[in-house]
Amino acid sequence: MIKIVHISDSHLGYRTRRGTTNKWAIQNYSKPYEQEIYDLFLEVMEDISKIKDLDFLIHCGDMFHNPSLYSSYPPPEPARRTFKEGLDIFFKNTKNQTPFIYIEGNHGVFRGYEYTPFESHIQKDEYPNLYYFKERDLTNAINNNQPLKLEFPSKEVRFYLFPFFEFKSFEIYEVAYDKWVGLQRPNKSDDFINIAVAHGSIADGTLHRKVNSDDFSYDYVALGHEHGLKKVSKNHYYSGSLLPMNFKEVLEKQGYLNVEIDKKAKILNIEEISTNKLLKRTFEIIKIEASPQHTSADLEALIRNELKPFISDEGFDPKTAARLKFNFYGEITFKKNWQINDLMTKIRSESFSQSDKFNILQIIWKIFDESEDAENDISTGLIQDYILEHPDEEFKSFVKEKLTEDKSQFDVDKLTQFGMKALKNALKFMEREKEV
Numbered sequence: 001m002i003k004i005v006h007i008s009d010s011h012l013g014y015r016t017r018r019g020t021t022n023k024w025a026i027q028n029y030s031k032p033y034e035q036e037i038y039d040l041f042l043e044v045m046e047d048i049s050k051i052k053d054l055d056f057l058i059h060c061g062d063m064f065h066n067p068s069l070y071s072s073y074p075p076p077e078p079a080r081r082t083f084k085e086g087l088d089i090f091f092k093n094t095k096n097q098t099p100f101i102y103i104e105g106n107h108g109v110f111r112g113y114e115y116t117p118f119e120s121h122i123q124k125d126e127y128p129n130l131y132y133f134k135e136r137d138l139t140n141a142i143n144n145n146q147p148l149k150l151e152f153p154s155k156e157v158r159f160y161l162f163p164f165f166e167f168k169s170f171e172i173y174e175v176a177y178d179k180w181v182g183l184q185r186p187n188k189s190d191d192f193i194n195i196a197v198a199h200g201s202i203a204d205g206t207l208h209r210k211v212n213s214d215d216f217s218y219d220y221v222a223l224g225h226e227h228g229l230k231k232v233s234k235n236h237y238y239s240g241s242l243l244p245m246n247f248k249e250v251l252e253k254q255g256y257l258n259v260e261i262d263k264k265a266k267i268l269n270i271e272e273i274s275t276n277k278l279l280k281r282t283f284e285i286i287k288i289e290a291s292p293q294h295t296s297a298d299l300e301a302l303i304r305n306e307l308k309p310f311i312s313d314e315g316f317d318p319k320t321a322a323r324l325k326f327n328f329y330g331e332i333t334f335k336k337n338w339q340i341n342d343l344m345t346k347i348r349s350e351s352f353s354q355s356d357k358f359n360i361l362q363i364i365w366k367i368f369d370e371s372e373d374a375e376n377d378i379s380t381g382l383i384q385d386y387i388l389e390h391p392d393e394e395f396k397s398f399v400k401e402k403l404t405e406d407k408s409q410f411d412v413d414k415l416t417q418f419g420m421k422a423l424k425n426a427l428k429f430m431e432r433e434k435e436v
């Protein structure tokens, strides 16, 4: 029996950004959600390292959130410290006897450099049983026409490594990768257990179809990159990350996998350890129907009703403060759209400025117009055409309503002119964004 723990996508150093209160947590050192990931990572490393007779720990990439394609900053200092602490816990409790195998993902990689945060922030010599494989190791293997594998003859286990590589980004890469991938076919002339370890996904073209399929008959395929814990096929699994990072991931499971492989029959026994349920805060999507009949006050009452559970005399607590996303749906007119944005901006700044009352870390929202679904061929271009049809009239009536509520004396025409200017700039900006 071979016992393996499969873990992935830790994203140490991940921070909530959009629509988040700027309060710092734990001694002004890390941000609230960031700290939660560190705490859980260390807890999990402690638990894993105490598993009796564990043969291997496999981590399928994205140990750090930064640097990545969009940010060249190194991982924040607490992330590096947590990583080192996690390694120390693991190797101390396993008395350096259990190999920790890591493959590089698309996060936590200094692009274009020879080194990774694994080299710049820890001393490899301190960890004789740490094995990591970078994109560079993969490209070297391709250039040298060699497989990329790691063998443990005493345990009769062989790992085939697939660090993240965007082989589809250039045709010459794709051709070379296609040719090379055949070398990763296990040699079936011995009794070794053959395990593939890959960071990638069929969804974005970063996992080769031969690794995704059962072509090579691996006994187990440990996958990383997708953040939800899921079984892809009989012996292909994503372990997912330890906690959801965005609102899409709230709908998925997160955790890690205890994998046991019977040496003779090669039968898998897989136990899912769920960790997302350890989340100490509310992290959810709230749906609100915005009917055209609703006045601004009706809508405000609906939103405030949803916020009630997060208001108390205890106020803000970085460890439990909620992450909330409001999804507005229904027949959304242009005016309703302005109304929602206006209300939500007001409510958010109110919650963030009253930390003695509101226990909320993040508020974001999205507006879904059901008429968009009805005319399902609608594209961004068409929406813009629609907005540009009578934006001044709709905006003017919105401003008028606001100012009447507010009992302010402003020149509505002048304000409308400013508003239109802002809207045109925003649309120009949207056009530019689309081009990226």
Ligand SMILES: [Mn+2]
Pocket (backbone or CB within 6 Å): 062, 105, 106, 107, 199, 224, 225, 226
């Ligand atoms: Mn990834």
